[in-house]
Amino acid sequence: MSVGERDPISGHMTTGHEWNGIKELHTPVPKPVWFFLIAFTLFGVIWTLFMPSWPYGTGYFKGWLGIDQKQTVARQLEEGRADRAAWTARIEKEDFAAIKADSDLMGVVRETGHTLFGDNCAACHGTGGEGNLGYPNIVAAPMLWGDTPEIIAETITVGINGADPNTRVSQMLAFGRNQMLDRPAIQQVITYVRSLSGLEQRTEANAAAIDAGKEIFAANCVSCHGDDAKGKTDVGAPNLTDHFWIHGSSRDAIYQTVFNGRQGHMPSWGLRLSPVAIKILALYLTDLREQQHAAVGNGT
Template sequence: MAVGERDPITGHMTTGHEWNGIKELHTPVPKPVWFFLIVFTLFGVIWTLFMPSWPYGTGYFKGWLGIDQKQTVAKQLEEGKADRAAWTARIEKEDFAAIRADADLMGVVRETGHSLFGDNCAACHGTSGAGNLGYPNIASAPMLWGDAPETIFETITVGINGADPDTRVSEMLAFGKNQILDRPAILQVVTYVRSLSGLEEPTEANAAAIDAGREIFAANCVSCHGEDAKGKTDMGAPDLTDHFWINGSSRDAIYHSVFYGRQGHMPSWGLRLSPLDIKILALYLSDLRERQHAAVGDGT
């Protein structure tokens, strides 16, 4: 095959190479490819000259513009620290009521508290605070020790059955396991408790069980849950008349709670977080609960 022969099909010149009857064509690089190669080569050269680029010896070429991202980030951190200091000092100094009355400070609390909650609390209580099985709804359900910001601050700080010497203690007796009540009695008190929140409507079939369960409840449960079964915040005992159930509301779930008892746990966050962070979390939760209740009240 001769060099310079024109291929009759494509019209391209050949290179003179041939393999098993296949001729190699001399096809030029498309002009758009040349264009982009030239443009990006020039861009690379210009970038290399103006921006930090090639290393050498003990340093690197800093570029004609003198841009230093390390210094830029350090400056931004210092500016952020200065901005943060202005509002952190106020939150640390002012009481809960004053902070809640300040719209600007509460805007900071909502933003910062949301991040703190997501990093430290959402794994158990959910991103919205609505809780998970075994972990209470702290966005709208009654709080075991009360929902005043000061009380929430204390609960977060010392924890529940936590490592802090002053931790809150919460435990429900194992009435069945410890042989305080037998199985028939537990079944009766379960029926009564479910009737308190409307989970089990009184009927002729369960009337006797409810009456018996009421007597058993009065003899064994009122010291913590109260005679009206609405719980006691000084004991950390939950309200049994509402529709919030930490460990489930089925007959099996309640039977399990009564038979084996319950002992919740929350870390003593005072050993992990600063008082400032805990105060922001307490304010954030108090505000979250207020907005949640307002939304429910408006029917939204």
């Protein structure tokens, strides 16, 4: 048998070995494969000389470059802390107006406020603060307790019907359940309340109910909701003349409100969040509210 014979089918040379008539083809590992194998092995060995690598009994070879990931992380954390401490200190001591006027600080407020809001508030108030049934819209609706950043910070700190001893307290009375108004009277006052925001137009059919409802409202409701029904911030009673509804605007929903009363519960965040976090949230909300109003102003 001859060395260097060419296999007629595959075109490869054979090795010259033959077993029971089967000849072995000569197919060496291609050169580029050898090249990369050697190059990467060399690279690996050299890398282990420069970087922390080989373990031995009591420790490991630190590498000629002396790079230490643990120290790098610790240093980055330290730098982050120093950075944070610097702006936290400024937000803590400067007043609301000064912070609002400082675009760098407001950048921090927007970023941190967004995270704080997402983590603590969005579950009830919605990701953009737009509210859910039972939870008020806090970016576009008139505020129950007032809308300056100072007041909003106070509301967030003490909560509404919350656990803090200084909590804001509010209650929509259960006029039906407590037998202060009978069902027909409740139906009349509902018609009147819905007419205030245009949910019901005055017609011949409902004119008598609206007029009767107005009197019931004057006798029972104005002490909290105001003579003009636009709400009172000292008792946290909502404006009933706009299109924002906490508990729903259908006749059924308002019937529930007036018959059984409502007592929304907003946690006292001062018991859980730091004062500076609350300050950031109050500024964040004020900023969102201003953007919202600017957008509505431009759009109409």
